[in-house]
Amino acid sequence: MPSLTPLTMSPAIELIDITKRFPGVLANDRISLQIERGEIHALVGENGAGKSTLMKILYGLHQPDAGTIRMAGNPVSLVSPRRAIALGIGMVHQHFKLIPRFTVAENVVLGSEPSRAGRLDMNAARVRLRALCAQYGFVLDPDAEVGTLSVGEQQRVEIVKVLYRGAEVLILDEPTAVLTPQEVDDLFGNLRRLRAEGKTIIFISHILEEVLAIADRITVLRRGRVVGTLPAAGVTKAQIAELMVGRPVLLDLPVPPVSPGAVRLEVQGAVVAGARGRPAVRGVSFAVRSGEIYGIAGVEGNGQTELVEALVGLRPLIAGRLTIMGQDVTHGGPRAIRLLGVGHIPEDRHVRGLVLPMEVRENLILGHHGRPTFCSGLLLNQEGIDAFSDDRIERFDIRTPSVQTPALALSGGNQQKVIVAREFAFAPSVLIAAQPTRGLDIGATEFVRRQVLEARSAGLAVVLVSAMLDEILSLADRIGVIHAGDIVAEFPRGGATPREIGLYMTGGSSSGRARVEGQPA
Amino acid sequence: MRLALLQAMTPPLAILFGFVAAAGIILAIGKDPLDVYGMMLRFSLTRVDSIAAILFKATPLIFAGLGVALSFRVNLWNIGVEGQYYVGAFAAAWVGFAIRGLPAAIHLPLAIVAALAAGMLWALVPIVLRLKRGAHEVITTIMMNYIAGALVLYLLADVFRDPAQAGSPRVRTPELLPSARVPLLRPLLEPLGIPIPEHSALNWFLVLGIALCVLASFLLARSRFGYEVRAVAANPAAAEAAGIGLGRVQFLVFLISGAIAGLVGLSDVLGFFGYFDIDFPKGLGFLGISVALLARNNPLGIIPAALLFGFLDRGAQGVQVFAGVPREVITILQAIVILAIVVAYELLTRYVRTQRKREAQRVAAAAPAAMGEAVP
Numbered sequence: 015m016p017s018l019t020p021l022t023m024s025p026a027i028e029l030i031d032i033t034k035r036f037p038g039v040l041a042n043d044r045i046s047l048q049i050e051r052g053e054i055h056a057l058v059g060e061n062g063a064g065k066s067t068l069m070k071i072l073y074g075l076h077q078p079d080a081g082t083i084r085m086a087g088n089p090v091s092l093v094s095p096r097r098a099i100a101l102g103i104g105m106v107h108q109h110f111k112l113i114p115r116f117t118v119a120e121n122v123v124l125g126s127e128p129s130r131a132g133r134l135d136m137n138a139a140r141v142r143l144r145a146l147c148a149q150y151g152f153v154l155d156p157d158a159e160v161g162t163l164s165v166g167e168q169q170r171v172e173i174v175k176v177l178y179r180g181a182e183v184l185i186l187d188e189p190t191a192v193l194t195p196q197e198v199d200d201l202f203g204n205l206r207r208l209r210a211e212g213k214t215i216i217f218i219s220h221i222l223e224e225v226l227a228i229a230d231r232i233t234v235l236r237r238g239r240v241v242g243t244l245p246a247a248g249v250t251k252a253q254i255a256e257l258m259v260g261r262p263v264l265l266d267l268p269v270p271p272v273s274p275g276a277v278r279l280e281v282q283g284a285v286v287a288g289a290r291g292r293p294a295v296r297g298v299s300f301a302v303r304s305g306e307i308y309g310i311a312g313v314e315g316n317g318q319t320e321l322v323e324a325l326v327g328l329r330p331l332i333a334g335r336l337t338i339m340g341q342d343v344t345h346g347g348p349r350a351i352r353l354l355g356v357g358h359i360p361e362d363r364h365v366r367g368l369v370l371p372m373e374v375r376e377n378l379i380l381g382h383h384g385r386p387t388f389c390s391g392l393l394l395n396q397e398g399i400d401a402f403s404d405d406r407i408e409r410f411d412i413r414t415p416s417v418q419t420p421a422l423a424l425s426g427g428n429q430q431k432v433i434v435a436r437e438f439a440f441a442p443s444v445l446i447a448a449q450p451t452r453g454l455d456i457g458a459t460e461f462v463r464r465q466v467l468e469a470r471s472a473g474l475a476v477v478l479v480s481a482m483l484d485e486i487l488s489l490a491d492r493i494g495v496i497h498a499g500d501i502v503a504e505f506p507r508g509g510a511t512p513r514e515i516g517l518y519m520t521g522g523s524s525s526g527r528a529r530v531e532g533q534p535a
Numbered sequence: 536m537r538l539a540l541l542q543a544m545t546p547p548l549a550i551l552f553g554f555v556a557a558a559g560i561i562l563a564i565g566k567d568p569l570d571v572y573g574m575m576l577r578f579s580l581t582r583v584d585s586i587a588a589i590l591f592k593a594t595p596l597i598f599a600g601l602g603v604a605l606s607f608r609v610n611l612w613n614i615g616v617e618g619q620y621y622v623g624a625f626a627a628a629w630v631g632f633a634i635r636g637l638p639a640a641i642h643l644p645l646a647i648v649a650a651l652a653a654g655m656l657w658a659l660v661p662i663v664l665r666l667k668r669g670a671h672e673v674i675t676t677i678m679m680n681y682i683a684g685a686l687v688l689y690l691l692a693d694v695f696r697d698p699a700q701a702g703s704p705r706v707r708t709p710e711l712l713p714s715a716r717v718p719l720l721r722p723l724l725e726p727l728g729i730p731i732p733e734h735s736a737l738n739w740f741l742v743l744g745i746a747l748c749v750l751a752s753f754l755l756a757r758s759r760f761g762y763e764v765r766a767v768a769a770n771p772a773a774a775e776a777a778g779i780g781l782g783r784v785q786f787l788v789f790l791i792s793g794a795i796a797g798l799v800g801l802s803d804v805l806g807f808f809g810y811f812d813i814d815f816p817k818g819l820g821f822l823g824i825s826v827a828l829l830a831r832n833n834p835l836g837i838i839p840a841a842l843l844f845g846f847l848d849r850g851a852q853g854v855q856v857f858a859g860v861p862r863e864v865i866t867i868l869q870a871i872v873i874l875a876i877v878v879a880y881e882l883l884t885r886y887v888r889t890q891r892k893r894e895a896q897r898v899a900a901a902a903p904a905a906m907g908e909a910v911p
Binding site: 036039326328347348349351352353358360365366367368369370371372376380381383384388389392393394396415419420422423 | 760765769772774775776777891893
């Protein structure tokens with residue numbers, strides 16, 4: 015732990031009684047917070063707790079209705095991001111704002127280009143960039159095209175961009191959401207180095223392991239208020255989670271023993287094409303039994319998307335066989351597979367999961383709309399749909415003004431709940447769940463995981479694809495690690511440590527199951 | 536509530552904006568816009584013959600607009616309404632003059648079915664090419680328009696030209712039998728005290744067009760197929776994941792679009808001319824695109840949109856004759872109104888979306904955080 019600033023010095027940033035009201039919502043309610051110079055201060059809270067609003071105020075994107083902001087003891091007025099940058103506050107956004115065709119150096123200087131006699135002086139930029147990287151221990155090639163970099167490297171470019179503009183305080187908004195475990199380690203190394211060089215870091219996250227690993231102090235927000243600021247040393251995940259949610263939360267749900275039944279889904283030697291016709295899945299085989307959760311762990315982009323789409327009939331199998339509930343559905347298509355009772359929680363709810371402009375009730379029956387409950391002859395049975403929707407909204411606590419509200423108006427978490435509520439309806443036999451808790455806060459995540467486990471006890475066969483390793487580790491009965499389109503290793507529950515799995519995920523080990531070699535690349 | 540009012544007010548406001556903008560052009564040609572607009576309104580709306588003319592002019596536009604709008608609803612561009620109505624109208628005319636000895640109760644429906652079938656056939660080629668081969672329907676429907684034009688011309692001039700007209704410059708089919716003609720609305724309206732002038736050809740196709748719009752609107756909102764159409768329109772990827780066959784929905788809707796397009800010319804050929812000739816009205820299919828745009832592809836919106844075009848067309852005649860304003864000015868006005876509506880709708884849609892989001896945030900924030908307690 016680094017030594018905190020001596021008490022005689024004013025905090026880097028002091029927020030006093032910040033209040034921000036949106037029509038009908040009190041987003042920030044008299045928030046007071048001190049960020050010390052040279053600390054990593056984590057800001058945690060559920061979706062809608064007010065973290066983003068507070069950070070937008072600090073970055074000059076919103077103006078508070080009341081309250082004062084002081085930097086180094088002096089009141090400041092952050093009227094715009096430009097002003098915030100001038101005062102040394104920098105924001106690293108969750109979604110990168112980079113131009114893929116530009117080089118690292120070009121991206122970094124964009125907006126504050128060094129010039130000599132009106133001409134862009136890229137050499138000066140490169141020199142300064144190298145100096146910055148050396149000072150903070152960043153590994154970056156100034157001349158590399160950003161589009162060719164990994165996600166972790168792109169994030170590094172974003173951070174350097176902020177440093178280049180002279181930021182003393184860095185705000186990182188959910189920086190780990192897009193990273194692999196190894197990239198997270200690298201990021202944390204960079205952050206510690208920045209702290210050692212005297213930078214102040216505000217770290218927004220809802221992944222508690224990471225918060226505990228990196229932060230010096232943690233401030234918890236709930237429903238627009240600060241419910242506590244505590245040192246990271248000595249607190250547990252459960253304590254923070256309880257502060258966030260306002261009640262005790264079970265982070266590791268008890269997994270009741272279930273003896274698996276008959277095989278419900280079996281895939282043999284599946285080869286599936288990805289973008290530009292290259293095989294993205296190269297000969298994957300596994301079987302999932304009733305009452306069993308088969309977890310697929312892997313770095314995103316290793317064929318999970320294509321595999322999931324093939325399992326639900328949205329992508330053809332170039333080779334191999336798919337059997338569900340004893341029927342060969344290799345060429346079945348989405349409708350036939352759905353009729354066998356296969357539920358599908360897609361990885362991107364906006365693409366495959368919801369028809370955003372349509373009403374919540376219409377989204378709740380999507381895929382079930384041909385059932386007799388919802389159809390009378392050619393027409394839809396409005397009463398049946400409304401009764402079903404009311405029931406789903408109640409049971410899954412979907413927060414919506416009405417059943418007729420278009421799905422696009424809901425928050426991400428509530429949209430996800432619409433999908434979960436729909437796919438768990440009518441007692442599915444198999445569930446293909448890709449990133450089922452992505453974007454959900456702790457309470458909702460616990461809820462979804464509970465659903466999965468309860469359905470498992472009732473005999474559901476689940477294929478669970480998740481980028482969150484802890485989710486796979488806590489839920490899956492068997493874990494397959496996918497790398498470059500192939501399952502490279504398989505473990506029973508508790509059969510491997512996260513680090514071992516992480517190694518397989520990055521292709522770091524050549525043992526384990528034999529890979530299919532000699533496939534056309 | 537407030538949002539609904541705003542949504543309802545958008546088209547009138549956009550039309551008003553269009554008229555204000557066009558006033559500049561009227562000023563530029565040295566006329567008083569108030570005079571011209573006053574003349575237009577008086578001429579179009581205070582005379583029964585004008586009202587009848589507006590309704591008659593709007594009739595084919597209702598079919599054309601509905602045909603185009605339906606294809607737009609499934610993200611397909613049916614630019615081929617033009618060709619589809621040409622072959623449709625000719626097929627109906629052929630049934631009308633070539634098949635003899637049928638009672639009206641069979642002859643007229645047969646002519647209508649022929650038009651539906653011909654329009655559908657003309658839509659079949661592009662949609663099959665699109666779904667099987669990926670050929671873009673904008674290109675193929677435009678090509679089909681040329682084929683339709685040339686084919687109808689050939690049939691008209693070289694195969695079915697009325698022998699009675701031989702030696703005259705007139706190129707047309709023989710007269711249709713009375714049993715294939717559509718009844719006019721005049722005999723129905725006159726006893727009600729609505730004095731429709733003798734020369735008006737206002738006929739039952741107006742009623743059929745309105746009925747089709749209402750039916751389409753109802754089926755889109757309430758039927759299972761309509762639900763699938765809306766899902767495909769708004770998010771094909773999600774619809775596909777839900778087991779809805781994209782190709783099937785697009786195929787069926789495109790054929791329906793073509794079939795309705797086949798009816799566009801019938802009000803003219805079965806209700807007015809009584810024969811098909813070389814000067815049969817052209818361009819109704821392209822006007823249909825404007826009507827669909829104005830109606831935002833909403834089947835019920837097609838009716839007022841088509842009436843607006845009928846009104847502008849009639850008004851153009853009025854100002855040309857009585858105010859000395861060239862009708863091109865009115866064409867410009869039409870274009871400005873369409874642009875204004877498109878822009879206004881875009882702005883309104885964004886506004887409504889942000890308002891809806893705020894409302895949902897309010898609800899989410901107001902409800903207690905008791906997520907885990909719910910057990911299904």
